[in-house]
Amino acid sequence: MLIRFIRVSHYRREHAPLRKYLPSDITITQMHKYFIEKHNNVDCSYYTYRAFVRDRMKISFAKLGHEECEQCEVFGQHDLTHTKNSLDLDKCDICKKWNAHIKKATEARKKYREDGESTTEWTPMKICVSADLQKVIMLPRIDTFKQVLFTQRIIAFNESFVAVGKHQQTLGPSAVIWHKGLAGRKKEELCSAFHKYLLSQRDVLSIKIWLDNCAAQNKNWTLFSFLAHIINSSDIAANVLEIYFFEPGYSFMSADSFHHQVEQSMNSYGSSLNTGAGGKIYDFNDFQGAIEQVKMKNVKVLSMELSDFRDWKDHSSLMKIKKYSPRPYLSDIVKLKFERGSFSLWYSNEYNSHYTEVNFLTAKYLKNLTEPNVRSQSQSVTKSRKADIIKKLCPLMPENRRHFWEELPVSNEATNLSQDID
Ligand SMILES: [Zn+2]
Ligand SMILES: [Zn+2]
Structure with a gap:
């Protein structure tokens, strides 16, 4: 019965392959209480239960902050x-x-801190942010635990770009948001979120982004192909794009503290509205509303439209990359640079070393510079998941919040089953 509300976060799986994470609105106290009720008051203390879930079943809670390394x-x-x-x-x-x-962990932290403490380096034309995807948010959020437990909800995504340290005084956080009914979180979708953000900063001349060092999500040739593309595009003014990676397991990011604020805002959201007590996020508009109410300066919410999703492709040429000596390896890279006028990437395996140029894109791509397809169809959830939410959770919502669920696009179960499993 536990399986139903476990969502393996891709983000975390990189670091701790066997561990699973629960959405942040489910607590172990609730689970224990339910377990006791279900098994006719079986004698199992909270501590025993918690230890079992954590150590034997390897399930953790999507808590923010430090994780095991x-x-x-x-x-x-x-x-x-x-x-x-x-x-x-x-x-x-x-x-x-x-x-x-x-x-490496220490060096990264030192560099990051220097970026955060600088009051002169960053300007409205030269920005420095950290970016990350918020962990497991499931919609709707209703405090009726049992219904939530037995219903598969949908994931909401929030890729946040948050100024580093003192730079926050002049640059507010941006949250690029979407939900599973629209698209998932594969490489091309994350590239699309980056694209949306970069367009929102189209007048900025130089952009530095700190990322969690997570191979699947942030360190891949699709993202690098996209960055080489966008830095040469006339849609943005930037001439330089720099990416810095933290050492795996040691990220200390402004994006994390922003996510913490979002979590708090969701917990109190709606208490002033006439939907009853706070903490209920019935639909995607509520989710957006909660982020808009985060108590930070100049919060910007960028809600993804279907046409914002493009199928960004990996145009790297392994043949070309392999010829370099030493050969660049994704896992070793700690910083990257892209510059207007060139489709190369510059990388380094050390924070304090110079960049090495790599001409990494295929000749075929460089000849044609093909644009990615714009999506015209949402990825959508399965019919049965939607029906389940409408049947079990919609009756618990105010009427004006049901519309979102009734209108949620559905997909063909047979072809889309694999995408519906998270
Ligand atoms: Zn040893
Ligand atoms: Zn470590």
Whole structure:
């Protein structure tokens, strides 16, 4: 019965492959209470239950902030005589690897802090933000636990671009939002969210973006192909685009604190409206409303339309990339740069080193510079999921919130089944 409300966050799966995460509106207290009720007051304490869920079932809660670091866990368990004060950097590969890992984590943090503390470097024409996808938000959010538990809801996405540190005084956060009824969160959809954001900053001349070092989501040739495309497009004025990656598991981002604010805003949302107590996010408009009410300066919500989604493609040429010596490896790259006038990318495996140029796009693409297809069809949820929400959850909503669910586009179950599983 637990399986129903577990959503594996792709974001997290990279770091902790076996662990699953629950949406943030479900608590272990609620689950325990329900478990006791369901099993006729079986004798199982809250602590036993919690430990079982966490350790045996490997389910965690989508809490914000720190997560377990896989590399540190491997290091911690590899040899009890090798500790951080007694590393064996001559013979032990795990010690060597861990040492490099911590060094990179520290360097990234230092660079990020410098960016956040600068009061002169960033201007309205030269901006520095961190970007990240908010973790597992399920709609609708209704405090009737049991109904929510037995209904498959839909995911809402929020890719946020938030100024770093003191720069927030002049640049407000932007939330690019959409939901599963419109599109998912594959590479091309994340590129589309980046595209939407960059268009909203079309007069800016230089853009630096800090990203979580998550291979599938933020570090891929599709995104890099897109960035080479957009920096050469007349839709934006920017001449330089820089991407900095944190060390995996060690991101400290302004986007995270913004997500925390969004979570808080959702928890109190609606208490002044006539929909009863706060904390209920019945439909996508409520979700947007909650973000607009975040208590930060100049919050901008950019809601994705179907036509904002484009099928951005990976135009990289492995043949070309392989010829470089040393060969660039995605996993080693910590920073990247794209400059107008060139379709190359510049990369470095060290925060403090110079960039190396890589001509990475296929000759065929460079010859034609094909534009991606604009989507005309939403990815949509399955008929049965929609019917289930309408049957079980709509009766718990005010009438004016049901419309969104009734109008939600549906897909053909047979062809779209795999996309409906998150
Ligand atoms: Zn670590
Ligand atoms: Zn060792």
